[in-house]
Amino acid sequence: MTPDTKPLIGVTGPVNGGLAAWLMTALAIRRAGGRACRLTAERPGDADQLDGIVIGGGTDVDPFHYGEEPLQADADRGRTSILDWTVGLLVSAMRAVFARHDRETQNFDPERDKLEQTLIRHALYAGKPLLGICRGAQLINVTLGGTLYQSIEHFYQEGTSNPRSILPRKTVALAPGSRLRTLLGSEHARVNALHEQSIRDLGDGLVVSAREENGVIQGIERQGSQLVLGVQWHPEYLPQYRPQQRLFQQLVHAAKAR
Numbered sequence: 001m002t003p004d005t006k007p008l009i010g011v012t013g014p015v016n017g018g019l020a021a022w023l024m025t026a027l028a029i030r031r032a033g034g035r036a037c038r039l040t041a042e043r044p045g046d047a048d049q050l051d052g053i054v055i056g057g058g059t060d061v062d063p064f065h066y067g068e069e070p071l072q073a074d075a076d077r078g079r080t081s082i083l084d085w086t087v088g089l090l091v092s093a094m095r096a097v098f099a100r101h102d103r104e105t106q107n108f109d110p111e112r113d114k115l116e117q118t119l120i121r122h123a124l125y126a127g128k129p130l131l132g133i134c135r136g137a138q139l140i141n142v143t144l145g146g147t148l149y150q151s152i153e154h155f156y157q158e159g160t161s162n163p164r165s166i167l168p169r170k171t172v173a174l175a176p177g178s179r180l181r182t183l184l185g186s187e188h189a190r191v192n193a194l195h196e197q198s199i200r201d202l203g204d205g206l207v208v209s210a211r212e213e214n215g216v217i218q219g220i221e222r223q224g225s226q227l228v229l230g231v232q233w234h235p236e237y238l239p240q241y242r243p244q245q246r247l248f249q250q251l252v253h254a255a256k257a258r
Contacts, residue, residue, distance in 0.1 A: 007034045007051035007052060008035050009029050009035065009036050009037070009054060009252065010036075010054070011025050011038055011053075011054045012053075012119065012136070013040055013056045014059065014109060015041055015042050015112075017058075018057075021057055021237075022056070025133075028235070028239065028245060029251075032251070032253075033249075034255065037050075040112070040115070044115050050128065051128065051255035052128055052130070053122075055116050055119065055131070055135070055139055057195075057234060058109070060107060060135070061108075061142055065113065065142050065143075066146070066148060068147075068150070070108075116139055117143050121143065127258070128226075129226070129228075130226075130228045130229070131227075131229050131231075132231070133233075134194060137219075137220060138197060140228070141202065141220060142203065144204045145203045146201050146204075147199075152198045155198075155215060156214065162193065163193055164195075165192055165194075166234065168238065170191050170218075171189070171213070172211060172233075173210065173211055174186065174188065175208060175210065178207070179227070179229065180210055180221060180231070183243070183250055189243065191218065192234055192237055193233060198218075199220060207220065207221060208220060210231070210232075216232075229250075236248075
């Protein structure tokens with residue numbers, strides 16, 4: 001990559017669906033000064049040409065990868081600002097437009113797991129910046145030997161629930177001294193939630209950088225100079241929040257620095 005070239009960031013997703021997430025992530029990368037290319041099991045691209053990688057959200061990680069059998073496989077109201085409501089409505093409309101493509105045909109996606117684990121190992125080996133979003137954070141953890149909770153309902157006691165919303169309905173505490181706290185510039189962050197699973201045991205070299213009050217892990221990172229971040233929420237759906245967009249800015253900056 002020459003000094004004048006915008007870094008190329010690979011963004012993973014499913015073969016069918018995921019268009020809203022792809023478009024919002026590509027927009028965030030473009031705003032940060034990078035170029036995005038979509039990677040799927042059918043179009044894996046050339047990892048050597050990538051300057052950075054985003055492992056996106058989607059179907060659950062197959063528990064086979066952390067030595068478990070699948071569980072048999074439920075939303076919340078809160079005050080939101082007019083801006084949050086407007087952005088949330090627009091993104092929800094986008095997702096609805098693509099809904100016929102986004103319906104999952106299976107609980108797990110083994111070909112996607114295979115591609116993304118290969119890309120994660122490539123990024124770690126080559127020292128390329130790596131950002132995991134929701135499922136992506138979970139898969140980074142699993143690839144490094146960690147495990148997941150297949151359901152997090154037990155974390156929510158009577159009178160509370162796990163909201164599933166693209167609006168920022170949760171508050172997470174950011175670990176002192178963490179890269180994530182430095183990027184977001186605060187002790188706490190309001191985030192959205194579209195997940196029903198979370199990280200349980202940490203993978204090798206990973207530390208917790210964000211948690212809910214009830215203990216659910218919301219952010220992980222790897223110590224050292226390489227940028228390796230995973231967040232349980234979806235920053236691509238929060239374009240109205242500058243701190244959330246710093247995650248993509250930092251990814252592009254780190255890719256350019258290589």
